[in-house]
Amino acid sequence: SYELTQPPSVSVSPGQTASITCSGDKLGEKYAYWYHQKPGQSPVLVIYQDNKRPSGIPERFSGSNSGNTATLTISGTQAMDEADYYCQAWDSSTGVFGTGTKVTVL
Amino acid sequence: QVQLQESGPGLVKPSETLSLTCTVSGGSISSYYWSWIRQPPGKGLEWIGNIYYSGSTNYNPSLKSRVTISVDTSKNQFSLKLSSVTAADTAVYFCARVDGYNSHFDYWGRGTLVTVSS
Numbered sequence: 001s002y003e004l005t006q007p008p009s010v011s012v013s014p015g016q017t018a019s020i021t022c023s024g025d026k027l028g029e030k031y032a033y034w035y036h037q038k039p040g041q042s043p044v045l046v047i048y049q050d051n052k053r054p055s056g057i058p059e060r061f062s063g064s065n066s067g068n069t070a071t072l073t074i075s076g077t078q079a080m081d082e083a084d085y086y087c088q089a090w091d092s093s094t095g096v097f098g099t100g101t102k103v104t105v106l
Numbered sequence: 107q108v109q110l111q112e113s114g115p116g117l118v119k120p121s122e123t124l125s126l127t128c129t130v131s132g133g134s135i136s137s138y139y140w141s142w143i144r145q146p147p148g149k150g151l152e153w154i155g156n157i158y159y160s161g162s163t164n165y166n167p168s169l170k171s172r173v174t175i176s177v178d179t180s181k182n183q184f185s186l187k188l189s190s191v192t193a194a195d196t197a198v199y200f201c202a203r204v205d206g207y208n209s210h211f212d213y214w215g216r217g218t219l220v221t222v223s224s
Contacts, residue, residue: 001167001168031208031209033210033211035151035211037151042200042214042215042216042217043151043200043211043214044214045210045211045212048205048209048210049210054212086150086151088151088153088210088211090208093164093208094153094164094166094167095141095143095153095156095166096153097143097150097151097152097153098150099150100150100151
């Protein structure tokens with residue numbers, strides 16, 4: 001089965017840049033999606049089709065996808081960005097989520 | 107604004123069937139794909155399966171033998187049945203809208219916790 005691997009945790013200082021990777025076989029040939037989830041809440045889409053931001057998502061969120069790795073970058077990280085982040089892709093018609101990354105803003 | 111609301115029993119006995127319904131309001135269930143996703147306590151997200159409004163389905167291969175997803179367009183609802191449950195099926199179950207074939211989940215329900223226990 002297809003798997004997406006993320007680092008368990010990323011720490012970042014306020015105002016700095018956080019990068020979260022998502023690795024999967026030939027992931028660059030698929031679209032990558034990114035969601036964040038705060039405790040007790042539903043996931044929220046932050047990036048779709050590799051690098052597009054939904055309405056209402058701040059410009060500090062950006063994405064890229066090439067080769068076997070998709071990357072979510074948060075520039076000028078704010079305390080409110082502290083959350084769990086999940087990548088997601090489709091393998092044929094099967095949805096696959098990444099293992100998840102906890103972003104801590106120190 | 108599209109809203110999704112999960113409903114169903116919060117407690118299911120081992121070996122029985124888990125049944126949940128997702129009611130869609132603020133928009134039509136037609137012309138979209140609709141998914142079930144779950145999250146065990148303290149763990150990550152797992153896609154269970156989806157259904158097109160016409161009734162065609164796709165399931166997670168790891169759950170396929172136990173899962174049935176159905177749709178009732180007259181009620182703007184879709185449903186999940188998971189049979190032969192065990193404690194490993196204890197999770198928060200989310201329903202979500204898929205914005206097109208193999209696309210992103212753009213609207214989510216709040217989720218409902220289902221505990222499998224005798």
